[in-house]
Amino acid sequence: MNRQEFKDLVIAETEKTKNSTCKHKICICCGAGCISSGSEAVMKKLQEEIIERGLQSEVEIIPTGCMGPCNQGPLMKYLPENSIYQKVDCSNISQIVQSQVIEKKPIEHLLLFADSRERPFSNADEDPFFSKQLKIVLKNCGQLNPERIEDYLVHEGYRALDKALFEMSPEDVIAEIKQSRMRGRGGAGYPTGLKWETVYKYVNDQKYVICNGDEGDPGAFMDRSVLEGNPHRVLEGMAIGGYAVGASKGYAYIRGEYPLAIKRFEAAIKQAKKMGLLGPNILGSNFSFDVEVRIGAGAFVCGEETALIASIEGKRGTPRPRPPFPAESGLWGKPTLINNVETFAGIAPIINNGGEWYSEIGTPKSAGTKVFALAGKINYSGLIEVPMGTSLREIVFDIGGGIQGGGEFKAAQTGGPSGGCIPAEHLDVKMDYEALVNLGSIMGSGGLIVMDQSSDMVDVARFFMEFCMDESCGKCVPCRVGTKMMHDLLQKICDNNASRIDLERLEELAVYVKEASLCGLGGSAPNPLLSTLRHFRNEYETRIGKYEEKHIEVPQTSEV
Amino acid sequence: MNTIDIKINERSLKVLPGITILQACRDNGIDILTMCHLKGLSDVGACRLCLVEIEGINKLLSACTTRVASNMVIRTDTEKIKRYQRITTELFFAERNHVCSVCVANGNCELQELGYKVGMDHIRYPFLFPECKVDTSHQYFVMDHNRCIMCTRCVRACSEVEGAFNWDVKNRGFQVRVISDFDTPWGESITCTSCGKCLQACPTGALWSKDVVQGQLEKHPEMITELVEKRKLLLT
Structure with missing residues (x-):
């Protein structure tokens, strides 16, 4: 497919969506979280219900990626009103459709x-859970069918790749990314534009x-949700990179524990190749790019x-x-x-x-948005x-709705096993890379x-x-x-079996392991402890x- | 020949570009501790004994894997580095069974020598003494996992010099072990050529020949280095 054919296709698909007879759209979350709470059965039931009532030409059912409030699943969104139903059960379907x-x-x-709310919002976007958020990365997650490239094309899909290939030089792309002040979202926060420029400057006939x-990270599911919910967006980013x-070849290394993400990403590659958005001479340009999936084995x-x-x-797999x-x-x-x-x-x-648009979002040193897994x-x-x-505070109380059972907030752990805990007195910390480091934690990949x-907290440190x-x-060795x-x-301390000398030794070891280790795993392993x-x-x-108290006898004062 | 200026422990030196900091130290008689480095084998930076401080870099880097650069200011002898070397040594000794008095390598052991060098008079950490096997299945040699410090010099000697690929590593964390083939007894190996290079590469009493008794083991790791150098000469 060349550039013109691509543009025609996008127009045709957009028209098709506009002119669709379906006035009602029902999105069902088919992310791994909702699937595990039964969303597939819900979708099947809904399809049957729609057929039974003869509404096939009016109602479109879209299986989507993650919508956000994962512990309320299975979730079902009704468009255009944007009403979200929670914990949908097969027995509710008929009532909801009616x-x-x-x-x-x-x-x-x-x-x-x-x-939990006094009055739920019939338009979910008005709910503080959503109204306090700004979705850039997750924008189309929960709106489009991740297994259909056409859905992505309607939502500005591959428009950026097209723009980069035909209206920008590689230098322009790098300049744009540098201007955005985006920093790597893997955890360390290295400036993305700078990294791209460094790779660009090394001359080699083969780059990757x-x-x-x-x-x-335990408790983190940002990448999984993005890969499941909008795999084409990742693919497009890789091609632009x-x-x-x-580089003419890309690899996506996805952990084996994410079978759904792997399946959807592989399907996305196949679709993109078929449309000429990946492979040799993308959209008729001189640029060729191919992507393969590599599956992690659990380390x-x-x-x-x-x-x-x-x-x-x-x-x-050693560093x-x-x-x-x-x-x-x-x-x-x-x-x-x-x-x-x-x-x-x-x-x-x-x-x-x-x-410029991106750089204006966020803080002076950390631009843009960050996805967190609450x-x-x-x-x-x-x-x-x-x-x-x-x-x-906004994240925990406004978006997250506060502590379960009306309990008291004690700490938030960010950055997983490489991060640290933020205590209640720092609830007002503005979450960005520097602020979290100053508190002895890290942004990490977004687990919260x-x-x-x-x-x-000693047990928390022991766990990590x-x-x-x-x-x-x-x-x-470290x-x-x-x-x-x-x-x-730490186990000794948890068992009330450790002396002050053990604590001193622990602290010395922590600093040693942090500084002497070969890679980031050892280098950050003491962070939860510290x-x-x-x-x-x-x-x-x-x-x-x-x-x-148990082991050291305090000398009793005796009469002289 | 082109040289570059660097400074190690306040000494100004002229060294060849592209060499490692460890090489620069060794060429100039500056002592640097290491267990996993053996000249002639690739470097892995695993033992962390050769860590150095470099001006302008806020991390400690391993001298064996970091190459010199023009005007680099390096320190190998700060208090912190010495303290860390001592901790590393203690952790080596605490990790498995390193009772020298009953070891074949007693008196000829790089780990024992390291203990002396860092002045280790006692070990502050509990001995872990994991259950480790002694593989005596090979006709001539023994692998005693209790003495192994996971420097992987045997693994590299076997693959890089002998080309046999008998040795590899299994598991992770403190459960890592060197394995023969797919974790089968060494005596059943279909790749081992019984060349004995791994024995010479091993810094401790983990790999030894059945014809020695306690305290009698002699090792010649320099043999590996010489072999590699001579092969290079042959190729040029």
Whole structure:
């Protein structure tokens, strides 16, 4: 397909949607979360219901990606009114169709958050859960059928790739990304434009683009939802990246635990190839780009870029020291651009709307929006996207609806096993890369676990240390033995069996492992420990006090 | 020949561009500790003993994998580095069973020597003593996993110098073990050529020959280096 044919196709598809006889659209969330709570059965029942009532020509049923409030699933959205129904059950279907589709009346007690809000909103966008969000990366998640490229084309799909290929030089694309001030969403926050430029500058006849979808933090599901909900957006971002840095081959490394994401992404590649949006001479230009999926076998460390590259090469997935960085010597020793799923998903809007538009969102040092996976003791857990600089309070209380059971907020854990805990006194922190580092945590890839008073912070530190200990690749000594030693010491503290000397040793080890480890896994493994020590030291002290009470005899004052 | 200026521990040096910091130190008589480096084999930066501080870089980098650059200012002897070397050494000793008095390599062991060098008089961490096997199935050699420090010098010697690919690594974290073929007894290996290079590459008493007794093991890791250098000469 050449450029003109592509444009014609987009116009034709858009017309088709406009002129559709279907006045009603019902979206059913078919993300992994809603599927596990039974959305597929709901969709089947709905299809039967529509056929039974003979409404096929009026109602269109769209299976979509994640809509956001995951713990209220299965979710069902009725358009154009934008009413979302929660915890939809096969037994509700008939009632919903009768009332919403035929009588045009929403059923209040089935609407989203009906069980917790005084009055649920019949237009979900007015609900604080949505109104406080700004969706750029997730814009079309929950609106379009991720398994149909035509749906994406109607929603500005591949328009950015077309623009980049025919109206911009690779330098222009890089300049646009640099101007956007976007930073890598994988966790470290390295400026995306700068990374692209570095790869671009290395001269080599073969370069690679890698999309890191090996999301492994406990409680994180941002990348999974993006890959499931809008795989074409990621693919488009990768192709634009390939064009900008001069790569002709891309790999998407997706963890094996995400079968649905893999299936949808592979289907997306097939569709894009068929339309000539991937493969040789894309849209008739000189640019050729091909993408293959590589499936991760379950090692957390393979999310580290050099380990991921080793894994793609078919080697044991262990990191290697940097420098040289992948931009210079990456996959098979060639210059390689490696970005996270969310980073690639954010590229197309920047090309479409301009870098300046993006740079105005967020804070001076962290532009744009960030997707968070809200989990833990929060009323509305799920997937959200907010501008950088949104305060933690807004995220937890306005969007997340506060603590379950009216409990008290104790801490929020960000960045997974590489991050730290933010205590209640810092609830007003404006979430961006720097602010979180200043608090001893990190932005990370976007996992946000909310904890209430029932959480024991020493045990939290122990849990994350256990995770790092199990997931350490075992290559370097500080991480292999250090995480084991730290875990054992933390276990000792949890058992009220540790003395003050153990705590000192633990602190020394933590700093050592952080600084001496080979890769980011070991380098950040002590973070949960260090941050809980910083903000909740009293919990450690209490346990050590209990040990001292038992084992150290305090000399009684005796008469002289 | 073109040289570049660098500074190591306040000493101004002229070194060849492209060499590693470790090489620059060794060429100039600056002592640098390492366990996983063996000249002639590829470098992996795993033992973290050769960490150095470089001005302008806020991370410690391994000298064996970092190449010198013009006007680099390097320190190998700061208090922090010495402290970390000591911790690393202690962790080595605490990880598996390293009781020297009953070891074949006693007196000829790089790990033991490391202990002396960093002045390790006691170990502050609990001994983990994981259950490790001793593989005596090979006709001539023994692999004692209790003494293994996972430097992977044997793995690299076997694949890079002998080209046999007998050794590899299984599992992760502190459960990593060196394995023969697909984790089968060494004596049943279909790839091992019984060349003995892994024995020479091994810095400890993990790999040894059945004809030695306690304290009698002699190792010549420089043999690997010489072999590689001589092959290079042959090729040029």
